[in-house]
Amino acid sequence: MGAFDTATGRRSILKGLGALAVGASLPARAQQMLANPGEELHAQPHLPGKGAWVDLARALKGALVLPDDPFFGDYSRPNNLRYATRPAAVARCSTADDVMACLSWAKKTGTRFSVRSGGHNYAGYSTTHGLLIDMSPMAGVKLVDEKRGLVRISGGTVNSLVYKALERLGRTVTHGRCDGVGAAGFLLGGGIGFNMRLLGIGSDLMRETELVLADGTLVNASADADKDLLWACQGGAGGNFGVNTSFTLETFPVTTVAVFEVHWSLKRDRLEQVLFDLLHRLQGAPDGFGSKISVTVPSRQARAAGTGITISAMGQAHAGIDVPQLFGPLWDEAVKDKYEPSAPYWQAQDILAEETFPYYYREQSTFLRTSDLTLEMVASMLAFADAMPGTCMASAFKFFQVGGAVNNLQPGDTAFVHRGYDWLFSSEVNWWTLKDPPSLVQENLAWQQRFYDDVRARAKGVGAYQNFPDASLKNWQRDYYGENYAKLRAVKTQVDPKSLFTYGQGIQPV
Ligand SMILES: Cc1cc2nc3c(=O)[nH]c(=O)nc-3n(C[C@H](O)[C@H](O)[C@H](O)COP(=O)(O)OP(=O)(O)OC[C@H]3O[C@@H](n4cnc5c(N)ncnc54)[C@H](O)[C@@H]3O)c2cc1C
Missing domain, CATH: 3.30.43.10 (Uridine Diphospho-n-acetylenolpyruvylglucosamine Reductase, domain 2)
Known part of the structure; x- marks a missing residue:
């Protein structure tokens, strides 16, 4: 999340403001x-x-x-x-x-x-x-089975520590780019990242998880014991079944990868075709290729100063994949912000790493198929971007490339139901209350809702990613969990019949 507005350098400005953070005093x-x-x-x-x-x-x-x-x-x-x-x-x-x-x-x-x-x-x-x-003091990563490449991650570990430990082992999993995200939330809600088309999503790699249940007992859910509970923890989202104190994941050896971050700074009338071509070309990429395409709307201030909408793509390709060839003619048109054709795997991740800080945002997501992304649909998305009221921060809508190994499992194989799609679409609106008045925030959120409804209706968006929860989703049970919701409720009833663990979109016992 959090598109970077190169024109305003918003991260560095707001980092300073972040020090005043609102935890201290809300307006x-x-x-x-x-x-x-x-x-x-x-x-x-x-x-x-x-x-x-x-x-x-x-x-x-x-x-x-x-x-x-x-x-x-x-x-x-x-x-x-x-x-x-x-x-x-x-x-x-x-x-x-x-x-x-x-x-x-x-x-x-x-x-x-x-x-x-x-x-x-x-x-x-x-x-x-x-x-x-x-849970953050419960942090650590340990190799527990060298032959099977199993590592045990303590329940409060954040991504940065997972990455450093895996780097030492010369291994990887499916992971994100943001250091501060917790492994627990990431894994329990699915876990997407550039390796997912090769290895599956993060929770597909979960072999065991230890939890403290509502009745105070500590259980280890695996394929051999409490297998429905393991199933539920593979995408049933954090905060529903207990407190997970560790996760055992299967890991894979890594060597080198190519990484890239490129953007197209073109006249407005060329952007539709570029976005359409990108979505259609990259869909055919081998499973070792992972990408995210972003359409960034600059801040109000940057737009007033003449900065336009940009399209960018970032990602990685495992050995043997020719990145420029995959992009074809689009590669020649692109500005190469970062391109490293072959770097040791974890060094390459440092190039892609996302630095974040607390601010205000709302994210809305849905799963799409490339065949529904016609030139007309793509043009309509860009027209929405033109009409965004805007805030003092850049905002974006993004396409995370799914497919490949994500779709090798069936919707009911784990609690993560979203199989069979090509893209996870996600629209973010970012703001800063000290600079963006409530009425402007409201206008932007209303715009975002219209945009989201349009994408879901006309591009046939299905469901929403439970790790990008949106409190305004009405039918979140169907959107996050689809046909798996009934089984999730049954597991919930077994382990937490009185809903000790609950929140606004928490799974309810029967
Ligand atoms: C900057 C940023 C970047 C992101 N990048 C990615 C990405 O690349 N890929 C991706 O898939 N997602 C990404 N996300 C989404 C992220 O995976 C989810 O928001 C995730 O749930 C966050 O986990 P957390 O532990 O940091 O959050 P928390 O807010 O601590 O927890 C999330 C939920 O899990 C529960 N929970 C936390 N710890 C435990 C535990 N030990 N046992 C049981 N329940 C627990 C919480 O109660 C809460 O309901 C990103 C989010 C942000 C803000």
């Missing part, structure tokens, strides 16, 4: 409600008295961090500031016993809680006014 109530329509889900809960918090602190091996701690803001701030709800306390869990202590305490005191690893949930589903169960 007026009206603005807060506008920015956070799901707020009622987190309504101020009953909070226990001081003595109960002292009990919890004593029961934990990790620290219980209270609002007067100088680092409280850092521990409690989510990536999407739209949902910067302040918890009552943060329990920094360092063991599965700590997680058990938190759950037992929350049940005893009737305190609401949320579980967080990387804090990158788009819709604020790891925020709470109650107890924030922070």
Whole structure:
């Protein structure tokens, strides 16, 4: 997520503003409600008295961090500031016993809680006014079976640590580009990345996962024991079945890859054909090729200064794939921002890495087939981009290339139902409340909704990616989980019949 606006250098400007972050003080109530329509889900809960918090602190091996701690803001701030709800306390869990202590305490005191690893949930589903169960101290990666290439990742590990550990092992999985995303949220909701057409999505590689369940027991779900629970954790999304304290993944050896990031800065009337050609050409790429195509709408300010919409593509190709040949004539027209024909795998990932910081955004996604992306449809998408009111930040819509190994499994093989598509379409609107007034934010969100509805209706978009949750989706059960929702409810009923784990779009027991 988060397109970079080269014209304004928005990341560097806003990084400075980020230091003032909103965790400290949100603007007026009206603005807060506008920015956070799901707020009622987190309504101020009953909070226990001081003595109960002292009990919890004593029961934990990790620290219980209270609002007067100088680092409280850092521990409690989510990536999407739209949902910067302040918890009552943060329990920094360092063991599965700590997680058990938190759950037992929350049940005893009737305190609401949320579980967080990387804090990158788009819709604020790891925020709470109650107890924030922070898994990030439970971080680590260990090779547990050299022959089968199995690694065990602790439940609170963030991507950057996973990458460094895999680099040392000369191996990889399907992973994203953002260092701060938690492995837990990424894997539980699916997990897309440039390797997915070769290896499947992240959760397809999950062989075991250990969880603390609602009744306080620790179970290890695998193909041999609790296999429906393992199935549910392969795409059934975080925060639904328990607190996952580790994941065992199958990994694959890596050597070198080609990486690229290119853009087309052309006259407006050429963009439609370029986007259409890109989507149709790249669809036929071998499975070792992964890409993301973005259409970036510059900030209002940059547009006023004459900067136009750009189309860009980034990705990687495993050995033996000729990137320029795949792009054909489009390659000659492209400005090559980054192109490395052959680099050691993890060095190449540093070139593609995405640096992010907390700000305000909404993302809306759906799955598409190339055959539905006619020139007329592509032209209509660009016309929508022209009509975007815009904010002080660049925004974008993107096409993540799926297909290949993602489609080797059937929709019911794991909880990740979205098989058989070519592209994951996603539209993002980004803003900064200090510069973008609520009415302008509202205009942009209304524009985004019209755009999204149009793409779903006319390009026959199906479903939505559960790892890009959108609190405004009405039929999220069908969109995230399709035909798998019934089985997910059955698993939920078995492991959490009273919905101890719940959130705005949480799976409900029968
Ligand atoms: C900048 C950015 C880049 C991204 N890039 C990608 C990408 O390349 N590919 C991709 O697929 N997705 C990507 N995403 C989406 C991301 O995978 C999801 O938002 C993911 O759920 C975030 O995981 P997290 O642990 O950081 O989030 P959190 O907010 O901590 O958690 C997400 C959900 O999982 C629950 N949860 C957290 N930890 C646990 C646990 N240990 N056990 C059980 N439940 C838990 C939370 O309660 C919450 O419901 C990106 C998101 C952002 C903001």
